[in-house]
Amino acid sequence: MAAQSSAAPRPLSAGRSGPLTGRFRVPGDKSISHRALMLGALATGETVVTGLLEAGDVMNTAAAMRAFGAAVTRDGDGTWRVRGVGVGGLLEPTGVVDFGNAGTGVRLCMGLVAGQPISVTFTGDGSLVKRPMGRVLEPLRRMGVEVIARSGDRLPLTLRGAATPLPIEYRVPVPSAQVKSCVLLAGLGTPGVTTVIEPVFTRDHTERMLAGFGAAIEVETDADGVRTIRLEGRPELKAQHVTVPADPSSAAFPIVAALIVPGSDLTVEGVLMNPARIGLITTLIEMGADITLENERESGGEKIADVRARASALKGVTVPPERAPSMIDEYPVLAVAAAVAEGETMMLGIEEMRVKESDRVAAVAAGLAANGVSVREGPDWLAVTGGRVRGGGHVVTHLDHRIAMSFLVLGFVADRPVTVDDGAVIATSFPDFEASMTAAGGGFTEEQAA
């Protein structure tokens, strides 16, 4: 499958919307989807994945796993099958491996390559080539991986895996599930025990899924919440059946839309409720949101629930820095909720937002200002004061799907339509966003703001 490339930009506008109602489905979780394909590719036997996210980022991971020799196929009913090559069995791809827009895809895959004596050249789109890769290259170099990269450790770059990598003990210096996961996946191909120390808890899908595929992995959490993860290298991973729950990061858009559009009452079905992923729900409830979790249940070893959101009068709050990892991708849409809340919402400790698909602190501040919203930013904080939204602004998305979706939601409550310069980027994580929002009552328009 072709890597997602920079398709022609497609401006898209959203205008004042009637109530959003009914039941809403968002696609499968992106983090779990990447990991299911990767671990499936390293397992023996056939891994069956239901609910896989069929969006640009994950399709690039599927293409990469094929390039490494795994058989990755889709049944007519949307079930995916991965016939793996076994830990240590990855083939050297014949071409460059292009991960498009996907930071998670490329950083985790670099870990997979570490313990295999193969050379792989990675690249990405205009956004991914600007993102920092040193954070994963540094531990990989310590494990014995050879790196050929431009100065600044950006893509494109080539890795040569080590025949016998060294197990390391690695204290993750930034709160990043991608860095943690890269080292753990590198540990799979490494003889001995690889140890990752995680001072700040980040999403734990890699740990959970490694255990599910049969790896010997143990996690200890001390009194200060510091987690020590130990993984025994070179296990035999056994194919699994993975059920991917609905992505809370995608659910964030209809949830916020329903809270801010008067008269709305919307239920998003089967959303992943992993504690490391629900910081936005906690914050919205603190802001006074009428959110209820219904039909709470377990699926694929994770808690899920239907999330019902009703239009609410929101109030500004301070979001503490320690909450950032559990909602890192949701701040752009939180800023939209803050734009209509009473008073100021202060988001603290959000410096990691600056190294996502775009500098999201800067992109959110610029987009809000262009639409008449009062906003201030600092190196690691953003403050938004709510009120009536003038709208009528053009928003630059910088190849960032979450910026595009967030500002279209802002358009639903603005006096004049809000236009994003490129709605095509939404295909990275939520291809049916426009259709699903329209079906629920969302107000898209072809009209371009002046």
Ligand SMILES: O=C(O)C1=C[C@@H](OP(=O)(O)O)[C@@H](O)[C@H](O)C1
């Ligand atoms: O591990 C993952 O699946 C992800 C981790 C987060 O990135 P960081 O690890 O850079 O914080 C998040 O922003 C990204 O969308 C998905």
Ligand SMILES: C=C(OP(=O)(O)O)C(=O)O
């Ligand atoms: C940051 C994101 O993804 P990634 O790092 O995988 O590109 C995201 O989806 O918001």
